Amino acid sequence: MKKKLFIKTYGCQMNVYDSNRMADVMKPHGYETVESPDEADLVVLNTCHIREKAAEKVYSDVGRIRMIKEERCAAGGAEMTIAVAGCVAQAEGAEMMKRAPVIDLVLGPQTYHRLPELVRSAEAGRKNGKPAHLLDTEFPSESKFDFLPEESDLQGPAAFLAVQEGCDKFCTFCVVPYTRGAEYSRPVADLMKEARRLVSKGVRDITLLGQNVNAYHGDDGNGGTGSLGGLIRSLAEIDGLARIRYTTSHPTDMDDALISAHRDVAACMPYLHLPVQSGSDRILAAMNRKHTAESYLDVIRRLRDARPDLALSSDFIVGFPGEKDEDFEATMALVREVGYAQSFSFKYSARPGTPASVMPFQVPEDVKSERLAALQALLSEQQLAFNEACLGKTLEVLVERPGKRPGELVGRSPYLQAVHIDVTGSDYTLDEGTVPTYSDLMGQMVRVEIRDAGPGNLRGVIAA
Ligand code: SAH
Ligand code: SF4
Ligand code: F3S
Numbered sequence: 001m002k003k004k005l006f007i008k009t010y011g012c013q014m015n016v017y018d019s020n021r022m023a024d025v026m027k028p029h030g031y032e033t034v035e036s037p038d039e040a041d042l043v044v045l046n047t048c049h050i051r052e053k054a055a056e057k058v059y060s061d062v063g064r065i066r067m068i069k070e071e072r073c074a075a076g077g078a079e080m081t082i083a084v085a086g087c088v089a090q091a092e093g094a095e096m097m098k099r100a101p102v103i104d105l106v107l108g109p110q111t112y113h114r115l116p117e118l119v120r121s122a123e124a125g126r127k128n129g130k131p132a133h134l135l136d137t138e139f140p141s142e143s144k145f146d147f148l149p150e151e152s153d154l155q156g157p158a159a160f161l162a163v164q165e166g167c168d169k170f171c172t173f174c175v176v177p178y179t180r181g182a183e184y185s186r187p188v189a190d191l192m193k194e195a196r197r198l199v200s201k202g203v204r205d206i207t208l209l210g211q212n213v214n215a216y217h218g219d220d221g222n223g224g225t226g227s228l229g230g231l232i233r234s235l236a237e238i239d240g241l242a243r244i245r246y247t248t249s250h251p252t253d254m255d256d257a258l259i260s261a262h263r264d265v266a267a268c269m270p271y272l273h274l275p276v277q278s279g280s281d282r283i284l285a286a287m288n289r290k291h292t293a294e295s296y297l298d299v300i301r302r303l304r305d306a307r308p309d310l311a312l313s314s315d316f317i318v319g320f321p322g323e324k325d326e327d328f329e330a331t332m333a334l335v336r337e338v339g340y341a342q343s344f345s346f347k348y349s350a351r352p353g354t355p356a357s358v359m360p361f362q363v364p365e366d367v368k369s370e371r372l373a374a375l376q377a378l379l380s381e382q383q384l385a386f387n388e389a390c391l392g393k394t395l396e397v398l399v400e401r402p403g404k405r406p407g408e409l410v411g412r413s414p415y416l417q418a419v420h421i422d423v424t425g426s427d428y429t430l431d432e433g434t435v436p437t438y439s440d441l442m443g444q445m446v447r448v449e450i451r452d453a454g455p456g457n458l459r460g461v462i463a464a
Contacts, residue, residue: 005031006040011048017160047088051349087179108137113147157443164210172355185218205243214249229257263306275315279334280327311341311415319348319368321359341386343379387453418457428462
């Protein structure tokens with residue numbers, strides 16, 4: 001009998017990757033993933049601790065799942081095991097099970113390879129329906145990557161590949177160095193092997209993941225350490241791998257090897273997420289970002305020299321402790337100077353245990369809201385302008401999935417824009433004169449003439 005596994009993922013792309021790995025590790029133990037917790041034997045909440053709201057959401061979800069579990073128990077149905085994984089698990093540990101005793105087990109991001117054993121122990125240790133309350137938030141000496149199975153179910157032609165994890169930067173607002181631990185880079189040879197395997201299964205677009213991906217310094221197999229620029233060059237040699245992306249980068253780790261990869265490697269996509277957080281040097285220093293507005297702009301100039309069509313995105317925090325109107329204005333000025341294709345902006349959220357949470361001059365909520373609205377208005381304007389600049393152009397689009405409307409396909413442009421392709425409205429046909437369907441074009445690169453541009457996506461037809 002197959003067992004059913006439901007995983008809910010919160011937070012960043014690394015968590016999306018990790019959730020897939022947890023599904024992989026449970027599969028040989030008879031678990032298949034399902035889309036809802038209703039029938040699940042095992043529920044995993046893969047959590048995010050980055051902002052207060054994200055962390056609190058987990059407890060309301062646990063409450064909902066508890067209801068499902070209790071109703072099912074009352075009806076004489078199967079037991080449900082509830083596991084909390086991810087960054088809230090790492091940060092709060094056993095506290096979670098005190099606050100929500102229905103949770104069976106809590107495990108941190110570095111112990112996913114132990115999930116099958118933990119689940120088995122949780123099931124065996126349950127007494128009269130009372131959870132055993134297991135905790136594994138160690139940072140083990142072994143790397144989980146050496147123990148996770150190779151096989152995984154892939155969805156579509158784009159995939160993530162974790163190359164680096166953890167962070168040694170300690171920005172004063174951020175929990176990631178505490179929840180993910182110290183920087184670790186996977187060996188080049190392992191990554192080449194995993195990338196080849198992905199490509200052999202039809203993947204054409206790989207996004208290299210790391211909390212600090214451009215600090216990558218994995219073992220190069222020759223007694224030295226590799227760099228992200230070097231890794232990208234090696235990956236680009238793999239036949240069939242058309243696109244390479246990476247996220248998230250820190251401005252101070254954008255070295256020449258990486259910048260030149262943007263110039264020399266055709267597969268290295270002209271889109272870069274390079275978070276700046278603030279445009280004020282005073283605030284950047286208080287954030288311990290280790291860069292200034294000017295040094296950030298200098299990196300962007302070097303990148304644009306190497307790759308003139310490079311599109312940029314960033315993260316911003318407004319209302320960091322001590323942020324004054326003139327600091328916020330400096331952020332707005334930097335945004336105007338760079339011109340972003342896409343961005344993510346947040347109100348500062350005080351996180352327990354971080355240095356910024358106890359800094360004086362915390363900014364009032366209404367000031368934060370006002371600044372966020374002004375910043376987001378400017379960023380949305382820039383995003384629309386970037387998309388509108390694509391009108392009339394022909395872009396290479398990698399087809400990823402069918403669209404909602406009949407005859408529509410959805411893919412990604414080199415700049416990571418979602419592109420809706422109207423296949424029936426295109427003059428393009430297959431050799432026999434038939435209109436291509438999703439299965440003809442899935443995973444293919446097609447040239448799309450852009451006819452329509454909105455804030456969140458582009459529309460077009462296949463170029464003849
Ligand atoms: N380098 C990381 C960044 C993780 S956090 C990565 O790999 O993605 C993503 C973004 O969340 C940060 O860039 C920052 O803008 C935002 N963020 C982090 N801590 C925050 C906090 N305490 N309050 C508000 N936003 C925060
Ligand atoms: Fe957090 Fe800063 Fe590390 Fe990014 S670089 S994960 S923001 S500490
Ligand atoms: Fe959140 Fe952890 Fe990612 S705190 S953003 S899930 S690294």
